[in-house]
Amino acid sequence: MSALLEVEELQVTFGGRTAAVRGASFRVEKGETHCLVGESGCGKSVTALAVMSLLARGGHRSAKRMSFAGTDLTSLSDREMARLRGNRMAMIFQEPMTSLNPAFTIGSQMAEVLTRHKGGSRAAALDRAAELMGRVGITAPGMRLGQFPHQLSGGLRQRVMIAMALMCDPELLIADEPTTALDVTVQAQILRLLATLKREFGLSILLITHDLGIVARVADHVSVMYAGEVVERATTAELFRAPQHPYTRGLLSCVPVPGRVQRDRPLGSIPGVVPAIGSGFTGCAFRSRCAHADETCAHAIPRRQAGNAHDYLCRLEPDWAELQPA
Amino acid sequence: MTAAIEVEKLRCEFRVHTGLMSAEKRVVAVDDVTFSVPAGSVLGVVGESGCGKSTLARMILGLLKPTAGTVLVDGKRLFDLDRKARARLIQPVFQDPFASLNPRRSIKDIVALPLEAQGTFSRGEIGRRVGGILERVGLSAAMGERMPAQLSGGQRQRAAIARALVLEPRIVICDEPTSALDVSVQAQILNLLADLRRDLGLTYLFISHNLAVVEHVASEVAVMYLGRIVERNETDALFREPRHPYTQVLLESVLTPEPGKGVPDIGLGDAMPDPANIPPGCRFNPRCRIAVERCRHEAPTRMVRPPQGMVECHLA
Ligand SMILES: Nc1ncnc2c1ncn2[C@@H]1O[C@H](COP(=O)(O)OP(=O)(O)OP(=O)(O)O)[C@@H](O)[C@H]1O
Ligand SMILES: Nc1ncnc2c1ncn2[C@@H]1O[C@H](COP(=O)(O)OP(=O)(O)O)[C@@H](O)[C@H]1O
Ligand code: SF4
Ligand code: SF4
Ligand SMILES: [Mg+2]
Ligand SMILES: [Mg+2]
Numbered sequence: 001m002s003a004l005l006e007v008e009e010l011q012v013t014f015g016g017r018t019a020a021v022r023g024a025s026f027r028v029e030k031g032e033t034h035c036l037v038g039e040s041g042c043g044k045s046v047t048a049l050a051v052m053s054l055l056a057r058g059g060h061r062s063a064k065r066m067s068f069a070g071t072d073l074t075s076l077s078d079r080e081m082a083r084l085r086g087n088r089m090a091m092i093f094q095e096p097m098t099s100l101n102p103a104f105t106i107g108s109q110m111a112e113v114l115t116r117h118k119g120g121s122r123a124a125a126l127d128r129a130a131e132l133m134g135r136v137g138i139t140a141p142g143m144r145l146g147q148f149p150h151q152l153s154g155g156l157r158q159r160v161m162i163a164m165a166l167m168c169d170p171e172l173l174i175a176d177e178p179t180t181a182l183d184v185t186v187q188a189q190i191l192r193l194l195a196t197l198k199r200e201f202g203l204s205i206l207l208i209t210h211d212l213g214i215v216a217r218v219a220d221h222v223s224v225m226y227a228g229e230v231v232e233r234a235t236t237a238e239l240f241r242a243p244q245h246p247y248t249r250g251l252l253s254c255v256p257v258p259g260r261v262q263r264d265r266p267l268g269s270i271p272g273v274v275p276a277i278g279s280g281f282t283g284c285a286f287r288s289r290c291a292h293a294d295e296t297c298a299h300a301i302p303r304r305q306a307g308n309a310h311d312y313l314c315r316l317e318p319d320w321a322e323l324q325p326a
Numbered sequence: 327m328t329a330a331i332e333v334e335k336l337r338c339e340f341r342v343h344t345g346l347m348s349a350e351k352r353v354v355a356v357d358d359v360t361f362s363v364p365a366g367s368v369l370g371v372v373g374e375s376g377c378g379k380s381t382l383a384r385m386i387l388g389l390l391k392p393t394a395g396t397v398l399v400d401g402k403r404l405f406d407l408d409r410k411a412r413a414r415l416i417q418p419v420f421q422d423p424f425a426s427l428n429p430r431r432s433i434k435d436i437v438a439l440p441l442e443a444q445g446t447f448s449r450g451e452i453g454r455r456v457g458g459i460l461e462r463v464g465l466s467a468a469m470g471e472r473m474p475a476q477l478s479g480g481q482r483q484r485a486a487i488a489r490a491l492v493l494e495p496r497i498v499i500c501d502e503p504t505s506a507l508d509v510s511v512q513a514q515i516l517n518l519l520a521d522l523r524r525d526l527g528l529t530y531l532f533i534s535h536n537l538a539v540v541e542h543v544a545s546e547v548a549v550m551y552l553g554r555i556v557e558r559n560e561t562d563a564l565f566r567e568p569r570h571p572y573t574q575v576l577l578e579s580v581l582t583p584e585p586g587k588g589v590p591d592i593g594l595g596d597a598m599p600d601p602a603n604i605p606p607g608c609r610f611n612p613r614c615r616i617a618v619e620r621c622r623h624e625a626p627t628r629m630v631r632p633p634q635g636m637v638e639c640h641l642a
Contacts (some may be wrong), residue, residue, distance in 0.1 A: 009385045019499040023454065029375055037509045037569065039510050039511070039580045040478070040479065040508045040511070041478070092629045102475075131399065137594070137596050139596055139597065146398075153375075153376075153598045155374065155596070156596065156598070159596070173602075182534045183374045183375050184535060184536045184537075184576070184579040184580060184581075185535075185575065185576065185579045185592060185594055186374075187579065187581070188578070188581065188589055188590060188592050189577040189592065189594065189596075191581070191589045192591060195589055201355050202512065210509055210510070211509050211581070212509070212583050213330055213580070213581040213582055213583050215578055215583075216579050216581070216582070216583040216584055216585040216587070217581045217587060218587070218588075218589060237585050239583075239585075240583060249618060250434040250510070251509070251510060252510045252515075252583060254510045254512070254513040255582065255583050256513075256516075256538040256539060256542060256580075257538065257580075257582045257583070258537065258538045258541055258577060258582070259541075259542045259565050259566070259581055261519075263541075263561075266520065266521075267513040267516055267517055267542055268513060269513035269514045269517055270510045270512060270513075271516075272343040273478045273481070273511070273512070275481060303382055317510055317529070
C-alpha cells in the first residue's frame with residue numbers, strides 16, 4: 001500500500017500566536033479509513049482545512065511534507081488547488097447547511113460541482129446526481145433534486161452532502177464530524193453508508209470525530225490528536241487492544257457502553273478542557289489534566305514505539321499501560 | 327407520597343399551514359402520554375429528533391398549554407402558580423447552552439438573575455448563593471466574571487446548570503443537555519448531574535436521543551416515537567430486555583468501542599417520521615423490520631409489563 005495523503009510535521013498558527021496545529025504527522029493509505037480523533041479545540045478541523053488549503057484568513061500553514069497522490073500540496077498555486085478540491089479530494093462538514101446554499105435547489109448545486117470540474121451538460125450532471133442520491137440511500141431522488149436544502153431533514157442533508165462530494169469520483173473524502181449533529185440512528189446509517197462507499201468506490205476516507213465509539217467501528221488506522229499534536233498512532237485493533245497514551249485511555253473511558261454502566265459510580269471522564277497553546281510551549285500539553293504527570297513532563301517528550309506501526313508521545317514506557325489498567 | 331411529576335393523557339396538537347392554498351394541517355406532537363416520576367428519581371425520555379420530546383418538556387414546564395390532558399408538578403397545576411413560585415419549583419436545562427445564555431451579561435450576573443427576579447433576596451444573599459452554586463458546578467469565581475463567549479461548551483453548560491439550580495428547585499427538566507458536547511465533556515456533565523441529584527435530592531426528567539446517555543442517570547426510561555411512549559421500563563430491565571423493535575434499534579445504534587464489529591445495519595430507511603402524517607395502524611410500521619400485515623391497519627394497544635413497565639407492539 002502507498003499513502004494517498006501524507007502529512008508530516010504540519011504546523012498551523014493563527015495571527016502568529018495561537019499554535020493550533022503543532023507538528024502533526026499522519027498518513028492516509030489508499031482505500032482505508034483513517035480517523036483523526038480528539039476533543040473539541042484540539043486542531044482536527046484546522047488540520048483538515050490546512051490540507052484542503054481552506055484555512056481562515058490569518059491562518060498560516062507550514063509542513064515538512066504534505067502530499068496527495070504524489071503531488072506536493074505545499075507547492076500548488078491557488079488555482080491548481082481549486083482544481084483538486086471538490087474533484088479529486090472532497091470534504092463534508094458537521095453542519096451541512098454551512099456548505100449548502102439555501103437559495104439554490106439540491107439538483108442545481110450538485111450539477112454545478114460536476115460541470116465546474118468536468119464540463120459536460122447540465123442534464124447529464126443531473127442524471128449523475130440522481131444516480132448518486134440513489135446510491136447514498138435517498139428514496140425518490142427525482143423529487144429531492146427540485147427541493148431546497150431547508151426542506152430536508154438533517155440526515156437527508158448529510159446524505160446529499162455525501163452524494164455531492166462523490167460527484168467527481170474523488171479519491172479522498174475528508175469528513176469532519178459528519179454525524180455529530182445527528183440522531184444516533186441517522187449516525188449509524190451515515191457511517192454504514194461511508195463504509196459501503198469505501199468498499200465499492202475504493203474511496204479513501206479521513207474521518208474526524210471526537211468519539212472513540214465511532215472510531216472503533218469504522219477506522220482502519222487512528223491518529224489521536226491533543227492540543228495540535230498527534231499523541232498516539234496505531235491500527236484500530238491495536239489502539240483498542242493496548243492504548244498507551246493516558247489521553248487515549250481517558251477518551252476511551254468516556255464512551256458510555258450500554259449494559260456496562262454502574263449507576264452508583266461516576267462515568268470515566270477527563271477533567272478540564274484542551275488548553276490553548278501559545279507559541280513558546282514545551283513539554284507535554286496534556287500534563288495539566290494527566291493523573292500521571294510529574295516534573296519531567298515539562299521537558300521534551302519522546303515518541304515511543306509500542307509495536308508495529310504503533311507509537312505515542314509520553315514519558316511512560318509502553319508496558320506501563322499493561323501493568324496499570326485504567 | 328405524591329409524585330414529583332404526574333402526567334396524564336397528555337396531548338399536544340399544532341395547526342400548521344403548509345402553503346397559501348392548502349388546508350390547515352394538524353400536527354400531533356404529543357399523543358396520549360401518561361407517566362409519573364416519583365420524587366428523587368430520574369425518568370429518561372429517549373427518541374429521535376422530532377418525536378415530541380421538547381414539546382413534552384415545554385408542557386411540563388408550563389411554557390406550552392396542552393391540547394388535552396393534565397400535568398401536575400409536585401401535586402400542583404403549573405398554570406395555577408405565578409411565575410415566581412413556578413421558578414422555585416421547576417427549572418429547565420437546554421441543549422444549546424450558548425443560545426440560552428445572554429451573550430452580554432457575565433456568567434455571575436446570568437446565574438444571579440433568577441434570584442433577582444424573586445425580589446426577596448438581599449444583595450449579600452444573592453452573592454453568597456451565586457458563589458456557592460458556581461463552585462458546586464465546578465466553575466471558579468474567575469469564570470463567573472467571564473462572558474458566555476469566553477467559555478467552552480462544557481463550561482457554558484455548567485453555567486446553565488448553575489442558573490437552573492440557584493433557586494434550589496426540586497425538579498429539573500434536562501432537554502438534551504449533552505447533545506452539543508464532546509463525549510469527554512458529556513461524561514463530566516453526566517457525572518455532575520448525577521452528583522447534584524444525589525446530594526440535593528433532585529428529580530429529573532432527562533431527555534436524549536441517545537439511549538446510552540440516559541442509562542447512567544435514569545432510574546426509569548420511556549422511549550418515544552412520533553409523539554407516543556412506545557415502551558417504558560425500569561432502566562436495568564429496559565437495557566436487559568428491550569421489547570419494542572424501536573427500542574432495540576435505538577440500542578443497536580449506540581456505537582460502542584468494539585473494533586471489528588463494524589456499523590450495524592439498523593434498517594430504518596431514509597424516511598424520517600412526520601407527525602403531520604402519522605401512518606395508520608402501528609405508527610412505527612413503515613420502518614419496522616418485523617412488521618406483519620396486522621401492523622398496517624391495527625394500532626397496538628398498551629400492554630403492561632410487570633412490575634411497572636409497558637410496551638405498545640403486537641409482537642412484543
Ligand atoms: N410551535 C410549533 N408549531 C408547529 N409544529 C411544531 C411546533 N413545535 C414543535 N412542532 C413540531 O412537533 C414535533 C415535535 O417537536 P419537538 O421539538 O418536541 O421534537 P424533539 O423530539 O425535541 O426534536 P429535536 O431533537 O429536533 O429538538 C416536530 O415535528 C415539530 O416540527
Ligand atoms: N480562525 C481562527 N482564529 C484563531 N484561532 C482559531 C481559528 N480557528 C481555530 N482556531 C483555534 O485553533 C484550535 C483548533 O481548532 P479546531 O481545529 O477548530 O478544533 P476541533 O476541530 O478539533 O474542534 C482552537 O484552539 C481554536 O480556538
Ligand atoms: S508525558 Fe507526562 S503528562 Fe504527558 S501524558 Fe505522559 S505522563 Fe501524562
Ligand atoms: S406493532 Fe408491528 S409495526 Fe409496530 S412495532 Fe410491533 S411489530 Fe413493528
Ligand atoms: Mg471541528
Ligand atoms: Mg428537542
